[in-house]
Amino acid sequence: MAKRRPAGDGMVRKRDDGRWEGRIVIGHKGNGEPLFRHVYAKTQKALLDKLHQNIECYWDVELTEDSRMTLGQWLDRWLTEYKAGTVRPGTLEGYRRYIEYYIKPQLGDKQISLLSQQDIQRMYRRLKTEGRIHEHPEMGHQLSDSMVRHIHTTLHAALKDAVQAHVIPRNPTEGTTAPKPNYKPKCILTRAELDAFLAVVEQDEVWRDFFQTELMTGLRRGEICGLQWSDFDGDTGTLKVCRTLHSQRKGEYTVGETKTNQGMRTILLPKTVADILRRRKADTISQWIFPDPVKPEDPVDPNAAYRHMKTLLQRAGLPSIRFHDLRQMRAQHRQQTAIDLAAAAVAAEDIARAAFLMPHDGDSPARALLQHAERVVFGRHSLPKALVQRHKFHTLCSQHIVFAC
Numbered sequence: 001m002a003k004r005r006p007a008g009d010g011m012v013r014k015r016d017d018g019r020w021e022g023r024i025v026i027g028h029k030g031n032g033e034p035l036f037r038h039v040y041a042k043t044q045k046a047l048l049d050k051l052h053q054n055i056e057c058y059w060d061v062e063l064t065e066d067s068r069m070t071l072g073q074w075l076d077r078w079l080t081e082y083k084a085g086t087v088r089p090g091t092l093e094g095y096r097r098y099i100e101y102y103i104k105p106q107l108g109d110k111q112i113s114l115l116s117q118q119d120i121q122r123m124y125r126r127l128k129t130e131g132r133i134h135e136h137p138e139m140g141h142q143l144s145d146s147m148v149r150h151i152h153t154t155l156h157a158a159l160k161d162a163v164q165a166h167v168i169p170r171n172p173t174e175g176t177t178a179p180k181p182n183y184k185p186k187c188i189l190t191r192a193e194l195d196a197f198l199a200v201v202e203q204d205e206v207w208r209d210f211f212q213t214e215l216m217t218g219l220r221r222g223e224i225c226g227l228q229w230s231d232f233d234g235d236t237g238t239l240k241v242c243r244t245l246h247s248q249r250k251g252e253y254t255v256g257e258t259k260t261n262q263g264m265r266t267i268l269l270p271k272t273v274a275d276i277l278r279r280r281k282a283d284t285i286s287q288w289i290f291p292d293p294v295k296p297e298d299p300v301d302p303n304a305a306y307r308h309m310k311t312l313l314q315r316a317g318l319p320s321i322r323f324h325d326l327r328q329m330r331a332q333h334r335q336q337t338a339i340d341l342a343a344a345a346v347a348a349e350d351i352a353r354a355a356f357l358m359p360h361d362g363d364s365p366a367r368a369l370l371q372h373a374e375r376v377v378f379g380r381h382s383l384p385k386a387l388v389q390r391h392k393f394h395t396l397c398s399q400h401i402v403f404a405c
Contacts, residue, residue: 012047020047024054026113027063027166035063037113063113066167071115072108074167075099078158089246089254090222098154102127102143112162117172120155124148124178145179152178187321200316207308209276210290210300216273218327221302222246226255227289229281237274240266247303 012022020043023036039054041047066074079099083092106123107115131143156173163171189197194215201211214224222244231240242264246254269277277289286296293300306323313320 012044012051014044018042020044022047022051024051026169027065027067029065035065035067062166063169064166066165067113069112069167070108071110071112072104074112074162075103075108075158078161082158082161093246094150095154098151099158101133102131102151103155113168115159115168115172117175120172121176124152124176127151128179144182146181148179149181152176187319187325189318189321189325193316193318196316197312197318200312204312206293207312209280210305211309211312213273213276213290214326216270217267220244220327221305221323225290225300225302225305228287229284229289230287232277232281232289234274234278234281237269237271238266239269239277245299245302247301253299253301 012020015021020041022039022041024039025034026037027035029035037054039047039050041050079092079096083095087095103123106126107119110119127143127148128145130141131148132139132141135141152173156171159168159171159173162168198212198215201208204211210224213219217224217239219227219241223241226243226245227239227241228243231242233239243255280289288296288299290300292298292304309323309326310320
């Protein structure tokens with residue numbers, strides 16, 4: 001039996017057409033036969049230079065027959081064998097879109113083991129200038145830096161797994177330059193703008209309860225769309241958040257766990273929201289708190305909720321925001337309300353009430369206000385009384401009581 005040739009072993013010959021050909025062993029088939037990488041050049045010196053580069057790349061690397069598959073074939077396998085069932089459905093769908101719409105059209109037919117850093121860098125440049133499928137009124141066919149970055153992150157992860165699977169010797173995305181994400185700053189509506197938005201919401205009989213509940217609870221889009229009546233306790237006015245809804249293609253959806261373990265929680269609803277849900281429950285014909293307006297046996301589609309939010313903003317003459325900004329807006333206004341009330345308590349030297357009302361999320365204005373309260377209130381008492389007040393104050397602060405407006 002012939003001796004198994006090690007990876008990196010090679011040979012050189014001059015072809016009949018005058019060109020020089022070299023090949024090196026890059027791995028072995030299942031039956032033990034070697035897999036070769038062929039290199040060509042016009043002169044022997046140029047060929048030797050190429051061979052040395054390839055030998056360094058493939059030395060001590062044992063690739064499999066899968067190294068001959070195309071990038072598109074590997075990406076299909078990566079989605080089904082490496083990612084399906086291990087990531088959230090929305091994340092998997094995002095990977096699929098990046099692959100099908102952007103990576104495959106550019107490099108899908110390229111043999112994966114021949115993929116170079118230069119190939120990938122050229123793809124990023126093309127995607128940046130002409131990668132958008134549908135023309136944008138402002139950007140034309142350009143893709144945003146953030147989108148190209150997401151594509152890079154997906155391809156990097158897929159090729160990292162290819163290295164681990166002995167499909168390629170190294171990850172060609174390493175060393176490439178992908179644009180840095182240029183996320184738009186969060187847009188938070190002012191109090192006046194929020195009032196204008198609520199006025200438009202109030203006139204929408206179909207979506208009124210949905211958006212009033214969202215603004216008062218700050219739930220994630222998938223969380224509020226995934227609420228069921230079994231989650232609501234009308235007697236205590238509490239709501240369990242224990243699932244999230246993921247939109248799929250062609251109007252389909254899947255139900256999964258919340259984004260984080262901390263996302264599974266029970267919240268005490270403001271009285272206004274509890275009353276809204278009690279009223280809705282009395283007339284419901286669906287298991288979903290917010291069912292699809294056309295098909296009540298199904299939950300409302302998170303994408304439909306997002307689109308309708310955009311419609312309401314246009315009606316109110318307000319700037320466009322993301323659905324997640326509603327969550328941030330609620331948190332910011334709630335915190336400001338708490339700080340305002342706590343400031344009033346400080347002014348009245350009611351330090352215990354100030355500590356109770358103060359939001360405990362590390363906000364610097366909140367910390368500054370509490371420090372001011374200590375200086376003002378404790379400085380006016382004798383030492384023994386001040387120490388007692390300080391102990392009560394820090395005990396309350398350590399309990400992390402959250403004010404719910």
